[in-house]
Amino acid sequence: MKLAILGGDPVRRKDFPNRVSMGPEEKAAALRVLDSDVLSGFVGAAGEFFNGAKEVRDLESAWASRYGFKHAISVNSWTAGLQVAAGAIGIEPGDEVICPPYTMSATSTAMLFYGGIPIFADIDPTRYSLDPASIEARITPRTRAIVVVHLFGYPADMDSIMAIARKHRLKVIEDAAQAPGVLYRGQPVGAIGDIGGFSLNFHKHIHTGEGGLLVTNDDQLALRSQLIRNHGENATEAYGVEDISNTIGSNYRFTELQAAIASEQFKKLPAMLEHRKQLGLYLDQRLESLPGLTIQKLEPGSTHAYYMYPLRYDENVLGVPRSVFLRAVLAELPRPRYWDTTPLAEGYVKPLYLNPVYQQRIAIGRKGFPFNMNPDVAYEYPKGLCPVVERLYEKELLLSPLVREGMSKSDVADFADAIEKVVSNIGELRDAKLEAGTGVYDAVKAIDDYVKPE
Numbered sequence: 075m076k077l078a079i080l081g082g083d084p085v086r087r088k089d090f091p092n093r094v095s096m097g098p099e100e101k102a103a104a105l106r107v108l109d110s111d112v113l114s115g116f117v118g119a120a121g122e123f124f125n126g127a128k129e130v131r132d133l134e135s136a137w138a139s140r141y142g143f144k145h146a147i148s149v150n151s152w153t154a155g156l157q158v159a160a161g162a163i164g165i166e167p168g169d170e171v172i173c174p175p176y177t178m179s180a181t182s183t184a185m186l187f188y189g190g191i192p193i194f195a196d197i198d199p200t201r202y203s204l205d206p207a208s209i210e211a212r213i214t215p216r217t218r219a220i221v222v223v224h225l226f227g228y229p230a231d232m233d234s235i236m237a238i239a240r241k242h243r244l245k246v247i248e249d250a251a252q253a254p255g256v257l258y259r260g261q262p263v264g265a266i267g268d269i270g271g272f273s274l275n276f277h278k279h280i281h282t283g284e285g286g287l288l289v290t291n292d293d294q295l296a297l298r299s300q301l302i303r304n305h306g307e308n309a310t311e312a313y314g315v316e317d318i319s320n321t322i323g324s325n326y327r328f329t330e331l332q333a334a335i336a337s338e339q340f341k342k343l344p345a346m347l348e349h350r351k352q353l354g355l356y357l358d359q360r361l362e363s364l365p366g367l368t369i370q371k372l373e374p375g376s377t378h379a380y381y382m383y384p385l386r387y388d389e390n391v392l393g394v395p396r397s398v399f400l401r402a403v404l405a406e407l408p409r410p411r412y413w414d415t416t417p418l419a420e421g422y423v424k425p426l427y428l429n430p431v432y433q434q435r436i437a438i439g440r441k442g443f444p445f446n447m448n449p450d451v452a453y454e455y456p457k458g459l460c461p462v463v464e465r466l467y468e469k470e471l472l473l474s475p476l477v478r479e480g481m482s483k484s485d486v487a488d489f490a491d492a493i494e495k496v497v498s499n500i501g502e503l504r505d506a507k508l509e510a511g512t513g514v515y516d517a518v519k520a521i522d523d524y525v526k527p528e
């Protein structure tokens with residue numbers, strides 16, 4: 075079979091199904107709240123409604139009890155949740171916080187809002203999350219916390235990371251935005267560390283357009299989080315808070331309307347995780363033995379939420395650059411109409427430290443705060459800082475968002491067929507000497523390149 079990129083017939087022409095996330099249950103829940111006429115139950119002062127009203131509290135208690143978290147605290151985005159977490163654990167100007175550079179940017183920028191200085195450690199190329207050895211190498215007397223990300227839905231090496239945190243008395247924030255309901259060696263992620271949470275934005279497993287949920291087993295951290303969520307300055311006296319540092323609040327409150335929808339979405343999470351697992355394991359089977367591609371190895375007791383399906387590409391084996399391989403696979407499949415029908419993308423995100431905020435060390439104001447808080451230390455973020463991440467970004471990582479609701483095993487089989495076809499005909503592709511293309515074709519650019527939905 076001739077490759078489609080060289081003029082042959084493609085593996086599939088029919089569009090992949092869109093994701094449809096809202097059903098009759100969500101619609102009924104939304105109408106119930108509209109009928110009640112109470113779209114938010116929060117009051118910005120101590121008292122019965124300081125922590126919201128019925129829908130918000132029902133969501134929080136359902137989530138907490140389902141996974142055995144002592145506290146669940148809804149927020150209007152997980153970006154806000156990360157800021158709340160940074161404030162609650164007591165990050166203050168000049169504190170160093172170890173973060174991975176291969177994640178959504180808010181994981182590290184949230185620390186900057188409290189004057190924390192992100193220090194980037196490299197990742198383990200099989201888990202795609204922080205490498206414990208690299209964390210240890212970055213610890214200084216100024217280190218205060220570690221932010222762990224369970225990237226693509228697979229848990230980080232929490233046993234090793236918690237051991238390091240205990241040894242150096244560091245706080246641990248878990249960014250589990252991509253990993254709701256995931257188990258690490260039998261334990262639900264989110265509150266293995268001190269505090270953590272989940273995103274409910276449009277692209278995540280379950281969503282309410284925007285939203286987030288913070289979890290912790292620590293009563294003090296829960297109270298401090300609630301204060302930051304909702305104008306804490308009005309409530310510290312009533313709640314007898316002695317250490318008022320970092321308790322000035324914002325308005326990160328979740329609405330009743332969103333919470334009612336989230337509660338219905340939450341009921342669907344177990345089925346979603348099971349479905350994604352079936353698709354992920356099927357792809358593993360299909361792709362495992364192909365030369366030049368490496369699937370993610372799973373350990374017993376840990377689960378994968380398959381926010382995306384990751385693959386590692388080896389140009390030395392296949393003999394063409396990743397971007398040429400990617401274009402050849404895409405040519406075999408229907409043209410994406412939006413992110414959810416993009417079959418494959420490369421690179422994920424640029425290592426965060428290469429962004430201007432770190433290169434110029436300009437975050438809050440123009441004088442260099444907080445990078446100038448430790449006058450003896452010159453913070454620098456040179457290229458080469460995290461070689462594993464740079465290699466994954468530039469050459470090795472491929473990601474598919476097709477492991478999701480709405481996709482059947484036969485849809486995913488077409489995707490596997492396309493990959494298999496390109497690998498089997500890699501000699502033709504090599505001989506064709508196609509241009510490597512300019513820059514990295516990532517999922518975000520893929521959306522810009524294609525027609526947006528009506």
Ligand SMILES: *Cc1c(COP(=O)(O)O)cnc(C)c1O
Pocket residue numbers: 151152153154177178180181223249251252272273274275284285286
């Ligand atoms: C989505 C995401 C966030 C941000 O969540 P929002 O709810 O969009 O603010 C943070 N970290 C990671 C790893 C994410 O995937």
